[in-house]
Amino acid sequence: xxxxxxxxxxxxxxxxxxxxxxxxxxxxxxxxxxxxxxxxxxxxxxxxxxxxxxxxxxxxxxxxxxxxxxxxxxxxxxxxxxxxxxxxxxxxxxxxxxxxxxxxxxxxxxxxxxxxxxxxxxxxxxxxxxxxxxxxxxxxx
Amino acid sequence: xxxxxxxxxxxxxxxxxxxxxxxxxxxxxxxxxxxxxxxxxxxxxxxxxxxxxxxxxxxxxxxxxxxxxxxxxxxxxxxxxxxxxxxxxxxxxxxxxxxxxxxxxxxxxxxxxxxxxxxxxxxxxxxxxxxxxxxxxxxxxxxxxxxxxxxxxxxxxxxxxxxxxxxxxxxxxxxxxxxxxxxxxxxxxxxxxxxxxxxxxxxxxxxxxxxxxxxxxxxxxxxxxxxxxxxxxxxxxxxxxxxxxxxxxxxxxxxxxxxxxxxxxxxxxxxxxxxxxxxxxxxxxxxxxxxxxxxxxxxxxxxxxxxxxxxxxxxxxxxxxxxxxxxxxxxxxxxxxxxxxxxxxxxxxxxxxxxxxxxxxxxxxxxxxxxxxxxxxxxxxxxxxxxxxxxxxxxxxxxxxxxxxx
Ligand SMILES: Cc1ncc(COP(=O)(O)O)c(C=O)c1O
Numbered sequence: 001x002x003x004x005x006x007x008x009x010x011x012x013x014x015x016x017x018x019x020x021x022x023x024x025x026x027x028x029x030x031x032x033x034x035x036x037x038x039x040x041x042x043x044x045x046x047x048x049x050x051x052x053x054x055x056x057x058x059x060x061x062x063x064x065x066x067x068x069x070x071x072x073x074x075x076x077x078x079x080x081x082x083x084x085x086x087x088x089x090x091x092x093x094x095x096x097x098x099x100x101x102x103x104x105x106x107x108x109x110x111x112x113x114x115x116x117x118x119x120x121x122x123x124x125x126x127x128x129x130x131x132x133x134x135x136x137x138x139x140x141x
Numbered sequence: 142x143x144x145x146x147x148x149x150x151x152x153x154x155x156x157x158x159x160x161x162x163x164x165x166x167x168x169x170x171x172x173x174x175x176x177x178x179x180x181x182x183x184x185x186x187x188x189x190x191x192x193x194x195x196x197x198x199x200x201x202x203x204x205x206x207x208x209x210x211x212x213x214x215x216x217x218x219x220x221x222x223x224x225x226x227x228x229x230x231x232x233x234x235x236x237x238x239x240x241x242x243x244x245x246x247x248x249x250x251x252x253x254x255x256x257x258x259x260x261x262x263x264x265x266x267x268x269x270x271x272x273x274x275x276x277x278x279x280x281x282x283x284x285x286x287x288x289x290x291x292x293x294x295x296x297x298x299x300x301x302x303x304x305x306x307x308x309x310x311x312x313x314x315x316x317x318x319x320x321x322x323x324x325x326x327x328x329x330x331x332x333x334x335x336x337x338x339x340x341x342x343x344x345x346x347x348x349x350x351x352x353x354x355x356x357x358x359x360x361x362x363x364x365x366x367x368x369x370x371x372x373x374x375x376x377x378x379x380x381x382x383x384x385x386x387x388x389x390x391x392x393x394x395x396x397x398x399x400x401x402x403x404x405x406x407x408x409x410x411x412x413x414x415x416x417x418x419x420x421x422x423x424x425x426x427x428x429x430x431x432x433x434x435x436x437x438x439x440x441x442x443x444x445x446x447x448x449x450x451x452x453x454x455x456x457x458x459x460x461x462x463x464x465x466x467x468x469x470x471x472x473x474x475x476x477x478x479x480x481x482x483x484x485x486x487x488x489x490x491x492x493x494x495x496x497x498x499x500x501x502x503x504x505x506x507x508x509x510x511x512x513x514x515x516x517x518x519x520x521x522x523x524x525x526x527x528x529x530x531x532x533x534x535x536x537x538x539x540x541x542x543x544x545x546x547x
């Protein structure tokens with residue numbers, strides 16, 4: 001199970017079991033839903049902004065451990081971030097998963113997301129990790 | 142057991158594959174089946190010894206290829222007990238077959254206000270073509286509901302039937318839950334109101350013998366790749382008089398009798414529905430997989446698959462937090478399940494690490510899974526080359542999941 005423990009690191013399993021900022025948000029300034037047509041997974045993201053920065057970010061999801069953990073970590077990481085900073089973080093995350101040996105330099109910023117680096121070995125699961133990020137960033141104007 | 146599973150496994154070369162350091166345990170047969178060496182050899186020898194275009198050459202190879210292609214049609218006709226080989230149309234697969242029927246039979250015989258009945262348990266291939274058709278034509282789509290055990294609710298079906306019903310299109314065996322539908326009674330009742338019946342046999346033909354005349358269905362469709370043969374080849378069966386009353390599907394070469402700018406006339410079935418160069422090698426490989434199957438004691442294969450199903454159902458039921466969806470008695474050999482606290486995707490990934498291939502997702506049956514209130518299931522689907530030992534490995538790996546995600 002060694003490859004598996006690389007994929008399902010304790011941090012991931014923890015976020016999956018006890019996701020942070022889980023649940024709908026009342027009085028949101030934006031909301032987005034995205035699904036993965038391949039597997040039917042669905043994520044909804046709700047956010048409030050103040051001065052163009054995220055002041056509250058929550059999600060609900062029907063999805064796998066990877067997408068739930070990714071969403072949970074995202075809600076923590078993007079707190080207080082601007083759109084531009086959020087996009088930059090997502091780009092760093094994409095580099096981490098899509099490029100060989102990617103994103104070592106971004107380690108500090110990526111925080112718990114680094115625990116998702118094992119997903120790189122599972123190309124069909126990368127979509128799961130990106131789902132909540134794409135939901136937010138495609139809709140947040 | 143009157144057949145030898147070890148010997149059978151040797152006939153399917155891919156089954157000797159290693160995944161990482163683990164032997165492949167292939168339990169995704171409902172998605173596609175593996176191919177016996179005989180079928181692989183036929184594909185190979187077609188291209189090295191026979192290849193030519195069909196129905197349009199007088200040279201040696203053209204005649205040889207045409208004969209092989211038409212011989213395949215005869216073998217398919219015998220396999221499903223069609224009255225004549227002219228009732229067998231080669232298409233790309235089940236999906237194209239259903240679209241063909243919507244675009245030919247549908248366009249000619251189904252009008253605004255007419256009704257088409259499908260069921261909740263259909264594959265998207267037997268939903269979306271009818272939605273598109275109804276949208277374009279103003280016809281109405283009605284849906285037979287499914288019980289908690291996964292069976293069609295026959296009383297509701299009867300109450301949906303009326304003179305407005307022009308077509309009933311249902312799956313013979315469900316790819317998602319494995320349920321085998323009471324198609325004979327469905328057909329009788331539909332015929333009672335003058336409606337035609339299409340059966341989606343994608344998951345049926347690979348498991349049990351099908352006799353289209355005995356069933357009295359009007360159309361039957363299936364895919365070669367789920368019948369131990371090539372991808373890209375499938376079959377539409379239609380009763381001859383019905384096919385003969387239908388307009389062409391696609392226009393092109395090979396489907397015409399005579400072309401002129403004053404007016405073009407079309408071939409009789411099945412040629413009318415096969416425009417262009419078909420998947421010749423695929424049709425020939427399909428006949429090869431049929432020959433392979435017919436050589437076996439099919440009753441013994443079916444018994445064996447049924448034993449696997451019972452064994453898997455028992456072993457999996459013992460796993461804590463595991464819930465089997467689709468518990469009706471009459472099933473083809475597959476088990477669809479969910480695990481408390483673990484998403485099916487994660488289940489499939491963990492199993493893959495042990496070399497076990499299962500499918501996780503909605504299996505192209507989203508309305509059905511919505512009916513059961515789950516977004517996805519994991520599905521282990523068996524063929525006669527699977528073994529009890531493989532099911533033991535599945536059960537062991539599933540038990541590990543409980544620990545990992547606890
Ligand atoms: C019941 C059923 N219908 C239709 C299809 C579609 O078959 P194909 O993809 O070969 O066209 C499948 C297979 O995915 C199926 O299982």
